[in-house]
Amino acid sequence: MLHFGRWKLLTIFLVVLAGALYTLPNLVPETVRYQINEADGSREPRGIWRYIPSSTINLGLDLQGGSYIVFEVDMNEVRTAQLESLAADVRQTLRNDPPLLPRSVAVVGEEVVVLMIREEQRDEAFERLRELNGPVTTELGQPGLAQMYDMQRDGEDPSAIRISVTDEQFTAIRQRTLSQSITVIRRRLDGLGTTDPTIARSGADRVMVQVPGADDPQEIIDLVGTQAALSFHLVDNTINPGPNGQARTPPGRTIYPVANTQPVQYLAVETRQLLTGENLTQSNVTQHPSYVGPVVGFRLDTQGALIFGDVTRNNRGRQFAIVLDDEIITAPRINEPILGGSGVIGGGYTYETASQLVILLNAGALPATLTPVEQRTVSASLGRDQIESGTLAIIIGFAAVIVFMLAAYGIFGVFSTLALLVNVVLILGGLSGLGMTLTLPGIAGIILTIGMAVDANVLIFERIREESRHGRTPANAIQAGYERALAAILDANITTFIAAAVLFMLGAGPVRGFAVTLGVGIVTSVFTAFVFSRLLAVLWLRAFKPKSLPL
Known part of the structure; x- marks a missing residue:
């Protein structure tokens, strides 16, 4: 446990170096890192930034400012389209050989009403139309237990058949419509070049869109809401x-x-x-x-x-x-x-209008009309205030942790402080390298990660202190402390990581921002608490060869 071979040392060095390189762009102004073309807004890395990472952490809507819009999907239009499609299928089915000629096939209210010319053909037509029915297909593409259509012979009119869409079928159609709408919206916003927009369902028939850095909600509405x-x-x-x-x-x-x-x-x-x-x-x-x-x-x-x-x-x-x-x-x-x-396609386009049309065509048509029902703009100044408040919270929390660790564990508190610094660097580097978005809850996740990293160090140092009191030599006490604390550290962090993964998969917006930083922070905390701080302790032990541990 106290032996670090050449490859282990090289691996630790490369991990810390990679974290530092990916964190560095967040500390350097964009004008230093990129050559910006004023004509089209394109950017080219300049100088050394051509060879090292130059991308920064994406800031969420609450930190960067931007547009927040909620669209409502016109489900009445979806229901009408479904009934019209059903009516067309009915006509085509009745035309099959041998043809059964209806007097009319029309959408009446929320039903498709079929009127046969000859009453005696109604039963035959009913049996043929039953071929159109089938189990409802779920959003995952699996057949359900309910049927798509409710088909009935009219009890009062001997020539009439009434067909309606079941609630289960319409629920499945609603889910597919929302999923398709989200896919089309994402393609359109990606084509616009926006930074990591958040698109998620909101209620039964609404879609929430957050676009960081977009100051004009109407521009987003025009792009997203166009059919x-x-x-x-x-x-x-x-x-x-x-x-x-x-x-x-x-x-x-x-x-x-x-x-x-x-x-x-x-x-x-x-x-x-x-x-x-x-x-x-x-x-x-x-x-x-x-x-x-x-x-x-x-x-x-x-x-x-x-x-x-x-x-x-x-x-x-x-x-x-x-x-x-x-x-x-x-x-x-x-x-x-x-x-x-x-x-x-020509028609007096400017480059801007032609580019917008290209985005719309490449993304495809929306499955239903989207109507904006809520929109607001988050100012960039509010985002800066929140960044400053979050940064201040991190500094205060970090300082309080350092003071406590130095007072409680002396030189080992120094090791934990250096490990915490590396931990923060690795978190920021991980967020930059993965292209993740930092939100205000994400900052809270970083602060929580700092506390969890200290908790791991406290477990280790208390174990070392206990072994030292039992008469072990400094080397043996350090080795036993890290070995015996490892199981508890892994148990606590694995269970927390599972919770973060569930939050990321099921959550949306701020919840996912918190889950991202928490998940990345757990991985870096285990590395810095168990590997990096142990390396510092071993280097100190080899350099000073103490007779007893100052714990």
């Missing part, structure tokens, strides 16, 4: 949409406004979607000789490329409208077949 439902349609120039787009259209035709036109112009398009955003694999900001300024280039998947090629081959001279959220963003004329599965 971004993309579709491609052929334009029907035989229909005059009228000056207000209110002209009556035949079945299969829809009128949309054209973006960036003054006064607003309208075009009639074929309602059938030839392609959707699901066929999009990539988009980017680029240039094109046919347009002035930036355009958005896009590439389609294999199936989309084949459809795109057929449409442009068979419809030369017609306009091809690209519709985003019920607005035509461009409607170029097809001059020649486009067989490569790629194209551009």
Whole structure:
């Protein structure tokens, strides 16, 4: 236990050095570490920072300031979409050979009502529609016990069948909708380049978004709340949409406004979607000789490329409208077949608006409309005040611990103080290296970690003191003290680490911030209390060879 071989010493040195290198950027101004391009805001490490870590700890919303927004998912829209989809499935099922022709299939309230032309066909239609039913699929993709739909023959109308979505099915749909919304929101915010946003469920149908460093909540709302439902349609120039787009259209035709036109112009398009955003694999900001300024280039998947090629081959001279959220963003004329599965979207974009459209297209469409129901901005000055208060708390706690340890254990108190300093350095370095976010509860986790690290040292030193009183030599007392305290230290820290892991997996926001620093601190505390402080004790023992221990 008191022997440190060359490899052990090298490992300890490298761990402490790595912690110091990852902590150092937090003490150096950004302008020293990076060369900042004022044109586009990009950063390049300068000088020695090209070869050593240059990233710092991410500060949470409560420390850095930023935007806090709560979005509500429109579950009525989700329910309506589910019923419309169910009605379409019913029509398709009844068309199968042999066809059973219904008089009508319509969404009435929260039901799909099927009316058969011939009453005697109702039972046959009912049995066929039962094929649509099945067990509810849980969020984990496993079949549940409940059924998706409640199907009943109408007791009063002998030609009617009523189908409704069960509560269990709608609950599963709600959970999937929230999960999909969170995924899309995260992709959009990651594309914006924000630092470690926090996105989590809030209640049954809400999503909470925290974006540190974002001073304008409206910018986040515009980016996150946009539906971004993309579709491609052929334009029907035989229909005059009228000056207000209110002209009556035949079945299969829809009128949309054209973006960036003054006064607003309208075009009639074929309602059938030839392609959707699901066929999009990539988009980017680029240039094109046919347009002035930036355009958005896009590439389609294999199936989309084949459809795109057929449409442009068979419809030369017609306009091809690209519709985003019920607005035509461009409607170029097809001059020649486009067989490569790629194209551009032009329309007077700036680099900023083109980049935002690229983010939306790459992230995909939201599964339902998001409405901001709560928003607030946390000022950076409040964050600085909290940092200063947290730093002061760490200094006071650290100083009190040092005074106690020096008074109680003398030279061994010095060892524990140096171990605590290394512990804090390793915690900060670990947070920087892992790209974690430091929050105000995270600062509380650091303070708690300091106390836990001292607790481990107290266990060790009391064991050493006890062994010394039993007549052991200083070397034997130190060895026995560290050996016998190890089991208790590991038990206490492992159980605490398990609690921190559970908090991280199940918690959100401030709770996860506390769990992160606590988890990292537990690992570094065990290292510094049992390995680093023991090395200091061994070096002191070899240098001074005391006859008795000053405990």
